[in-house]
Amino acid sequence: MHSSSLPNETVLQIRDQCLCLAAQRAARKLARRFDRLFAPLGLTNGQFSMLVALSGQWQPRLGELAEFLAMDATTMTAAAKTLEKRGLLQLTADQSDARARRPVLTEAGRVLIAQATPLWRAEHGKLHAQLAKTQASTDPKALAQLLSQLG
Template identity: 80%
Template sequence: MTQPSLPIQTVHQIRDQCLCLAAQRAARKLARRFDRVFAPLGLTNGQFSMLVALSGQWQPRLGELAEFLAMDATTMTAAAKTLEKRGLLRLDADEKDARARRPVLSEAGHAAVADAVPLWQQEHAKLHAEMPDTDATALARVLSQLS
């Protein structure tokens, strides 16, 4: 029995207009690009994002950090444990709930962020230059509104 296929117009409409597909494709390409940039430091783009999120005054629980980074709790826990094993952060017990953990950057974690930020800045400048007809800052703001 032959499965009915979508009309080619529908396939093209989804290819050309689907925000989800466009965002997924762009996210994958950007992730690979920044993974290559951070590879000499032994970091992925996701690890960079985690470390940057923890480099300020905010001291979230793992669940709060997962929500901020739009990650599920299991993935967040695994990612944090990987960074903990590398000595880039430690997982402290929450003062009010000993079952909860708060990731805190170590000195090595702060140093990794300090090494990674200039690489991010250089690559981001290249990315902006490749998008001369696009306001990349406005695009980032619009994408942030989706989350």
Template identity: 40%
Template sequence: MVGINVTIGLPMARHPALTPTVAASVEQTCFSFAAQKAARAIGRKYDAALRSTGLSNWQFTLLMMLVRDEPPTVGTLAQHLATDRTTITANLKPLVRRGLVRIQGDAEDRRIRRVMLSDEGHTLLGEAYPLWQRAQDALGQQLGKIDQDAFRAAVNALSA
């Protein structure tokens, strides 16, 4: 069914005309596309740098979030990593199986699950950190003269 544009009295198309020009415009202007493309490119660089440890970039990030004075809860991890508890739980399972992480009930409230880095996890993270640092430095060089603080501020504004 075709509607009528009441403002100008002309028939409205049910769907806009999708042309290669429209698709190219979306590719060039879409924030989501740009963010996904950048995330994949950046992630591949960190994954390559960490490959010898057997950790992915995501696993490194998750383990790094456990280096705290007080072990975080699954919910806190989900909040800090801008994801949900189910995703965190699923991503913790292989780390638990590898002996890198322990999950246990809170001392005061057993319903709350706290996530802790094991000694093995701490050792592996210590080996991975210099590899991450080299990848971080290389990406900083590749980004060059752009305002890297503004880049991080923009990302933080979007994930708040």
């Protein structure tokens, strides 16, 4: 054993008890699952989430959308530009601050979300059924509440 190596029992403790590691692993697995689901539509799960957030009445600035989706500003800008190039959203100047931009869903974006939503509903139903057989909570509000308490 190298002098800088952690004791095996510490490695196992972190592997088995670390909430951050467990959340990261679960998030990656869920992301891959929904990426596969949306692949025939040319969407990732992140793009789906962004487009859905823009499909209602809310008209956020890019920064507000980034905050909602827990993304940094640079990643949000790159993601929005990718969707803009595909014609799924349009970046418009904010009326009160021309430096700020607001992403607006295009008709093509609305059509794509309309195609993706039934896929999401079906997959989400399967996921709920699978999780209901375990001790895992299927209520996203429970996770959101936990995360808000952690800061």
